[in-house]
Amino acid sequence: MEWDIAKKDFKRYLLLxxxxxxxxxxxxxxxxxxxxxxxxxxxxxxAQVDARFIQQFLVFINDFSISAFTQARLLSGLRTFFAFLQIEYDRKDNPTELVESPRLNRKIPTVLNIEEIDALIAAIDLSxxxxxxxxxxxxVLYGxxxxxxxxxxxxxSNLYLDVEFVKVEGKGSKERLIPIGHHAIKYLKIYLEEVRPHVPVQMGHEDVVFLNRRGKQLTRVMVFLIIKDLAKKIGLTKPISPHTFRHSFASHLVEGGADLRAVQDMLGHESITTTEIYTHIDKDYLQSVITQYHPRS
Known part of the structure; x- marks a missing residue:
């Protein structure tokens, strides 16, 4: 089996x-x-690669001080590759199946409370x-x-504000419908009716919601800088980014009792295990339980 042919067919499999x-x-x-x-x-x-060889390869990779997360992701990629070879080339085994992934400490994402979100929004110059x-x-990020x-x-064209939904294109070009709250709808309508018409829209960007002052689609970096600037204004020391609003959206829903499957669908997670990270219990709540019920408190 030639590497070039296997890689070419693997690429086609991943794409199609x-x-x-x-x-x-x-x-x-x-x-x-x-x-x-x-x-x-x-x-x-x-064809000669077996589980022992994969283990030797991972030891070799580890010598380059690659993080456990990167090693786990690498092994996951190879596991998919060999599973593909089993399907397409009738390979008898998957040499990665018996190889354990490095243990990962699951990092709890940074989450903003509603007061911090309100403070960030209040710091915006609306003039x-x-x-x-x-x-x-x-x-919209938080909503x-x-x-x-x-x-x-x-x-x-993907805003269905009359029925309170927006359609987005997520990872792998997969589309999903997401409910949007009244607060976000209110400001979207104000922006679309009173702000966006004053922007000189460039050709090819007519259907883009958020535009820069030159009438082109905003960049990811620009959104990051907007949020960093606001955090600096209010003296927020938490390390935040646009993704922090996504974490906060999910965490607040789960803490409020939302069904985990529904949150998974709204976030566009393929696996429920990715969404389960938001089931962490608020530390202040735990402290209040101890204070209220423990006899030594």
């Missing part, structure tokens, strides 16, 4: 059958190319067109739990 984005496909192929380079170094054919746009951006990539590519 898995419907992955170009970024994700490149990540998978990069994982495979790392193994290919190691096989070349060890003069080992692809300018950009200020009204920025307020709408934060209301819908969008990824920043979904926010900047949001289309006017």
């Amino acid at each position: 059958e898995r419907n992955l984005s170009n970024h994700s496909i490149d990540a998978y192929l990069n994982d495979v190319q790392k193994l290919e380079a190691y096989c070349s170094f060890k003069k080992t054919a692809l 300018t067109l950009e200020g009204m746009r920025n307020k709408t951006i934060l209301e 819908c739990g969008l990824r920043v990539s979904e926010l900047v590519t949001l289309k006017v």
Whole structure:
């Protein structure tokens, strides 16, 4: 079995059958190319790769001080590759199945409380067109739990405000409908009716919701800088980004009793385990329980 043919067919499989984005496909192929380079170094054919060889490869990779998270992601990519070879080339085994992934400490995401979100929004200068746009951006980020990539590519034609839904294109070009609250709807309508008409829209950006002052689609970096500037204004020391609003959206829903499956659908997570990270219990609540019920408190 030739590496070049296997990689070419694997790429086609990821694109056509898995419907992955170009970024994700490149990540998978990069994982495979790392193994290919190691096989070349060890003069080992692809067909000869077994579990012991994969373990040796991971030890070799570890010597380059690659994080446990990156190693786990690399192993996951190779697991997908060999599963593909089993399907398409009748390979008898998947040598990655018996190899344990590195243990990962699951990091609890940074979450803003409602007072902090209100303070950030209150710090926006609403006397300018950009200020009204920025307020709408934060209301939509928090009101819908969008990824920043979904926010900047949001289309006017995908806003169904009369039925309180927006349609976004998420990872792997997968579309989903997300409910949008009255507060976000209110400011979206103000922005679309009173602010956006004053922006000189550039050709090709007519259907983009959020535009910069030159009439082009906002960049992810610009949204990041807007939020960083607001955090600095109010003296917020938490490390925040546009994704922090997504974390806050999900965490507040779960803490309020929302069904985890519903939150999963709104966030566009493929696996429920990704959404389960938001089931962490608020530390202040735990402290209040101890204070109220423990006999020594």
